[in-house]
Amino acid sequence: xQSVTQPDIHITVSEGASLELRCNYSxxxxxxxxxxxxxxxxxxxxxxxxxxxxxxxxxxxxxxxxFKRSQSSFNLRxxxxxxxxxxxYFCAVGGSxxxxxxxGKGTRLSVIA
Amino acid sequence: NAGVTQTPKFQVLKTGQSMTLQCAQDMxxxxxxxxxxxxxxxxxxxxxxxxxxITDQGEVPNGYNVSRSTTEDFPLRLLxxxxxxxxVYFCASRPMGQKNSPLHFGNGTRLTVx
Numbered sequence: 001x002q003s004v005t006q007p008d009i010h011i012t013v014s015e016g017a018s019l020e021l022r023c024n025y026s027x028x029x030x031x032x033x034x035x036x037x038x039x040x041x042x043x044x045x046x047x048x049x050x051x052x053x054x055x056x057x058x059x060x061x062x063x064x065x066x067f068k069r070s071q072s073s074f075n076l077r078x079x080x081x082x083x084x085x086x087x088x089y090f091c092a093v094g095g096s097x098x099x100x101x102x103x104g105k106g107t108r109l110s111v112i113a
Numbered sequence: 114n115a116g117v118t119q120t121p122k123f124q125v126l127k128t129g130q131s132m133t134l135q136c137a138q139d140m141x142x143x144x145x146x147x148x149x150x151x152x153x154x155x156x157x158x159x160x161x162x163x164x165x166x167i168t169d170q171g172e173v174p175n176g177y178n179v180s181r182s183t184t185e186d187f188p189l190r191l192l193x194x195x196x197x198x199x200x201v202y203f204c205a206s207r208p209m210g211q212k213n214s215p216l217h218f219g220n221g222t223r224l225t226v227x
Contacts, residue, residue: 009153034215043117043203043218044156090155098163098209100146100171101216105155 002027004093004104012110013081021076021107023091033074034092034101035065044090050074061085086111115139119204119219126194126226134189134222136204143209145187146216149173149200156203162187163209194226 003026013019025031032051036044048059055067065076074091088108094101120135138145146161148171158171162181176198178190187206191198201223205216 006155036218043220044205044216045218046215049215098144100158100161102158103148103156105153 002031002093002099002102004091004102006089006091006104006107008107009105010108010110012112015083015111015113016080019076019078019081019085019109021089021091021109023074023076023104024072025074025091025093026072027093032094033065033067034094035059035063035074035076036090036092036103037061038088038090038106040087047076047089081109081111083111083113085109117204117206117217117219119202119222121222122220124222124224126191126224128195128226130194131190131192132194134191134202134204134224136187136189136219137185138187138204138206138217139185140206140208140217141184142206142217143184145181145204145206146171147177147179147187147189148203148205150203150221151200159189159202194224196226198224199226200224 005024034049035047038044047063050057050067058064088106090106091104092101117138143164147159148156150156157173160179162168168179201221203221204219207214207216
């Protein structure tokens, strides 16, 4: 069965510092991987997605993620965090066709001055 | 386009009451799904549908019913609400013809059962 692990429940970074949020997945076939962001009281917004090809994918708001098949990881990065990036971030894995998306438990990001 | 619309935004129920959470999308998406979000638990799939007349259970289906009579609508029914169903509920949809399209989410319904 597919699953997603986000090891960090809560991360605090200083504004302007770099960020890496970890995501490990378990999936029997070729995975399709997503990162979503949720601001307080809002729905989820897609940051980026990986299906195939280049293992480094660029997303919105200056985020990128790297797919590493050997490590079953899809970590999210941003070189310089802004206060507006404070939110909860979810990694998700799915397959083709009808396969539902499975989400990790999320990582809450706090940004301090 | 409105995207995915969920109503109501907030609801308070007493234990044993019933209600329906509405979800509508205007993007002609075949796939629709319901998730619940609880602190520290992420999003857990309740039910999903791959088209009108077709529904299937997700990870946490107990206590919830769904039906899909049209492409646009995918209501979630609580027949007898319990405090354990206090949660934030999200409806999400995606097209199935476009390979591996991401889910589009509604803004959620915050449900409290007392």
